[in-house]
Amino acid sequence: MLYPAPLSRGSKVAITAFSSGVPAPLHPRLDLVLNDLRIRGFEVFEGKCLRENTKHVSEPAEVRARELMQFLCDESIDAIMAPWGGEMAMDLLPLLDWNRLQNAKPKWILGFSDVSTILTSVSTKLGWATCHGTNLMQLSLNQTDALTSKVFDFLSLAEGSSFRQVNADFYEEQYANYIKEPHAAFNLTESVKWKILNKDIREEDSVTFSGRLTGGCLDIHMMLYGSEFFNPIACGNEPFIFYLENAELSPTQYFRALQGLKLQGAFKNASGILIGRNAVLDNDSDPVSGTEALTMALGDLSIPVVYDMDIGHLAPNLTLINGALAKIELTQNQGSITQTLI
Known part of the structure; x- marks a missing residue:
């Protein structure tokens, strides 16, 4: 497996909705969790495919695929997160340039539900380790249960490390x-x-x-x-x-x-x-x-x-x-x- 570099303060996290976007009534929650990422010490880059949701998607498939490719190929980005899952991430799979991605720097991608469509595909096609866990919209700093509160601790570990839950x-x-x-x-x-x-x-x-x-x-x-x-x-x-x-x-x-x-x-x-x-x-x-x-x-x-x-x-x-x-x-x-x- 190819393990992405450990996350640390200053790591750049890109946010894009692979599937469902976030409609306006939920923007206060989105703003909260994005700000909490910044408080954790991450540099947050917000994509364009995020703050709308029409017919189950943030943007048409071609637009979502283009933005995801941009983030996957950007050497300055250390992790990619979606706000949550949805229904339509599968339509991105044939649109991604998998040959080009063979030369990209591995990045942590994390989430669950329809996010796991991308996680599994990236692990299968590219051999990158990916993270199935709590979605961004749930990752507020006031969420202190033992499992959720340690997600970024685990992603800060170096290759060869172990952790127990x-x-x-x-x-x-x-x-x-x-x-x-x-x-x-x-x-x-x-x-x-x-x-x-x-x-x-x-x-x-x-x-x-x-x-x-x-x-x-x-x-x-x-x-x-x-x-x-x-x-x-x-x-x-x-x-x-x-x-x-x-x-x-x-x-x-x-x-x-x-x-x-x-x-x-x-x-x-x-x-x-x-x-x-x-x-x-x-x-x-x-x-x-x-x-x-x-x-x-x-x-x-x-x-x-x-x-x-x-x-x-x-x-x-x-x-x-x-x-x-x-x-x-x-x-x-x-x-x-x-x-x-x-």
């Missing part, structure tokens, strides 16, 4: 309304426990496995898998740890997405699978729950499947480095992940 104590079930409360922090009310899906493995006192991290939002990655933009087999022969999270798929869609990846052989070189909290809450109108869908799809695997993890749309988020060598450890009382940047 443990499961959060609580997660947020209802999103904050940043229009009414621009300064809102997470409302962490629901207890967290990482769980083992597989019955035989679940009965063990502790579970440990290692591999290279790869993954993102299942809604997107189920369609990208096997393409030139998400082909983990091309990254080497070491085992992988896949991490996936469901944003909008119904239980039956969730089942089909996971089953489809399994039938395509996605998990044959995996040492384990990490599943984020399901953002689609169970309801009485559907006879199948999210956990049942997960069990039907992956319950027969012989590798550990850990679910309800701090990944995805129900904050907080682990910081996961695509390409890092990770070790997962679970006991009855706690889960942890240690990542080494090698």
